[in-house]
Amino acid sequence: MSVARRQARKQEAFQTRVAAARLARDRDHQVFEPNGEEDRYFRPNSQILSYLGSYTKGLPHNRRTALVTSPNHFVRFVRAIDSGEPADFIKVPLGPRPALEFESEEECRAANLFKSGIAGRNNTFPSSCLRAWESMGAGLVFDLEGPDAQAVGMPPAPTLDSDELVAEISEVYWMALLRDVRFTDFTNPGPIGRAVNTLNRTTWIRAARDPPDSLTPQERARLRGPFNPSNIFRGTLPGDDVGPYLSQFLLVGTEGIGGAQDRADGFISYGAHRIDQRVRHATKELDYMTSWEAFLDVQNGADVAGRDTFESGSDAFRFITTPRDLATYVHFDALYQAYLNACLIMLDSGVKFDKGIPFGEPDFKDHQQGFAHFGGPHILSLVTEVATRALKAVRFQKFNTHRRLRPEAVGGLIERFNSNPDDPQFQDVKPLFEALDEDMMRRVARHNREQNQGSDFGMPRADDFNPAGDTLETMLLPMAFPEGSPMHPSYGAGHATVAGACVTVLKAFFQHDTELDFCFVPSNDGSRLVDASHNMNKKLTVEGELNKVCSNISIGRNWAGVHYFTDYIESILLGEQIALGILEEQMLTFPETFTMTVPLFSGELKVLRST
Template sequence: MSDRRADAREQRLRAARTEFARTVPEHRNNGEEADYAPLANYSKGLPHNEFGEADPAAYRLLRRAVATGQEEDYERIPLGGDRLLTNPRAGLSFDLEGPDPQALTLAPAPRIDQPRNSAEMAELYWMALCRDVPFTRFDDDPLIAEAAGDLSTAYTDLRAPRQGSEVTPGTLFRGDTRGDLVGPYLSQFLLKDVPYGTLLVRQLQDTPRKRDFLTDFTEWLKVQNGADRKPTRNRKERRYIQTPRDMAHYVHFDALYQAYLNSCLILFGMDAPLDAGNPYNFSANQAGFGTFGPPHLLSLVTEVASRALKAVWFQKWNVHRRLRPEEFGGRVHTHLAGRRDYPMIDQEILDSRAVKSVHERHGSFLLPQAFPEGSPTHPAYGAGHATVAGACVTVLKAWFDESTPLTDPVVPDESGTTLVPYKGPDSEQLTVGGELNKVAANIAIGRSLAGVHWRSDYSESVRLGEEIAIGILRELRCTSHERFSFTLSRFDGTAITI
């Protein structure tokens, strides 16, 4: 009999050698920090002047800490208020499963002096204006039509889904994959009942108040300095996710892997077919359990979340330090209000109809926030929710047969308290893979609907999460006794077999 201890060591070494052979990426930011620091970079939580500009000495101490990685340097970063910086050293950690947190990278983020950034910001202003329009009314709401028309014509580098050359109510605020454009805006995995052991959980959510925040410059400045603002919750009135505000509220309080754990339980509850390469599809007398069975997947779909967070936190703090949309909204406001001149801001956002509409509604050019505290205290790019979404959904797409139809689709009724059949012309076209891609987009773009993330934070970060999950799935070949394969579609539509 072989020496099990030696075999176990060899398997670990084999996985380590495979990881060591990975090409080391070059981590590049967009150069804004060299050109405009700290005006174009994340600084929330640091001390700011009366215009909302970070204290340069404080920002230099942040950059020093990031450069040295020393605990004492992080402790020297001055804060402007009560809120602490969120986990800036997470990306310096190692991990013994999947790619090293620094072995993957993100493309440079859009710059504030480029049209792409203007287009993304305009979309965020429209999202804020449309927060209380039910998703089921997008086809006939005049504000939605105005948003779609403006986004179709006024911005030269909007990278959002279209029908032909037009942004339409049917493509507005949706994700990038083909499945995102089929059926209702919301994924069935955010609506269907969740079988949880002997429980059957209805996905009725807290109901948020119809109120926007940080539209007053004095309050906005206090929050940029780190003033803490606690959200309140209405736990008595519950309904299904019905509006962009509801979706933003969901991603304010969710456990990051929550939607994908629920998706997994729903798929098991409907006896969804497994991927053809699952080894127990071919056994006459064995079934998967601890390996390639439900307990294996239920743990795996949550395990990838922490690996995803370490990787994206390195990108946030150590590479890009992209400012949050609310911070850029402060630059737009002070410029248009004539308090400060920022010639680096691309003109398309300064001329935006959405910005003017926000000013007419709120009396300022600030980006209205769905959360009283605004964004979290860590940089925007990449996005934690989106990276976790990409990782978790990739595991689920690998495990199940993506082509399986999802029958009997539903949407909330007008009250939001009952689910009714979806009767759209594409009601029979929903698939497991398409709805998994859609739930990833719903969650990631939900953060944009709240005003705390950019579209590219979503589109780039889901692919980062995808790579992390693929790396972890590949490592199963080193440790599994069974022969297996996984076939899945990437977010860009290409197929891959592991």
């Protein structure tokens, strides 16, 4: 290459980077305000904010109320988030006794900061140390590809007194009660039918028939229902309502090298290796944070992660069979894991790339195969690459914008109001509490009593305090994980944002209307896959099953109790924007002229064109 050509190439590379930067700059930047709850709730007879409706996990909490012991702690929390300085994060009080300073983890454990069995007070586990907040400053990071983390946004989250929150928290309570029901049994009457009745009676679900004029466009788009056993707890994307609850991409394997295996075996080939789609089988009917002290310790930052238990022997692994299995998957997944697997399955199955992508003709016509670009390595790297961009964007929404409290904290407010409905600190919880189905809450209280009686490390100690005066029977939200939610606010959801981004990339590359010639569900014990294609009256498609895996993973976090429906639906839209922006910018870098036709979550088609 001549010197002149090298200089020209250098200038072209620079101009391409500038063009991508201009494209990102010129997009409409979405600006949404939070729902206002941070400045709405005050301590009784004062002008001191209580932060009743905000995310405060990890800050010091009062033992009786589970509210922050000092509003100034929350102010310092927000100040650190806004500055992004590690020194400011260190100044934020963490744990029930922030005045204590520790030189080592051993010293932290020896301080016996916590009171519940799960945190180590009954000798089942060592005493817990503290759990830090996760990537509080990620929303301030700049990226050189795709929309800036602060250029995309999410509308205000539902407030504590909203009809939408009543429906959302009712849904999450029922999901907790139904974690051990097989997905294949969802159409049977019984508990599922009772959940359907509860949700269909809520004002929010009834509003789907005759939406009020007062709703914002975003709220109107989130209306859903009425429910029946076939659609309850499912996503609302195209294809979510077709076929089994679980996406085939969470179950089937590949044929692999030399056709040595069948997709029904559930093994995905990773080169010469293979990965099993079966998941670790968590202990049945065991939930966490059902006693007041366990709940309070977790809110105070107790590090109890890793204290969950699992089945052993031949029952140690199985295909995802129940919501608890799905919750376990999303507890330990590598975040983009399901979408990388889906990509490998489609490549192995011979699903063709989008018709607008180059090199789709036979070799004797194109004389070129896709590989480094428009081939397997290209899509395999890109489907994972978008994940970190999505995480930065959603972190800005979580920490810097909305700071929405987690469902477990709403459960704490409900429990506290139930124990003393005349407490002036919790009168703002009254509309929510009175709108909840009484039968559902009796079931929750009975479930929690059984949990607290039957679990050595969940059972409260004799000196434990519960506002209701009963250390066993509570209205707390039963959690699938000992540690409850991650150490970051609820809205949006990291899993869902990553899901929206990764699935959008896959739908851009693969022919989305391709029909799948297989359909499987787990056997009753989850030990094998059973052919269910004979029960299908409509073919599964690539788009539908990709949308379904997006919903499955996102709603899997709801099954665990750590997110709400709005966290899922608004976050996947955020992820979709991130992926589309990255694709648009990358299309500037190719010499080939091509298009990508992307089916959006709204059901519309978006055509991306190279220039």
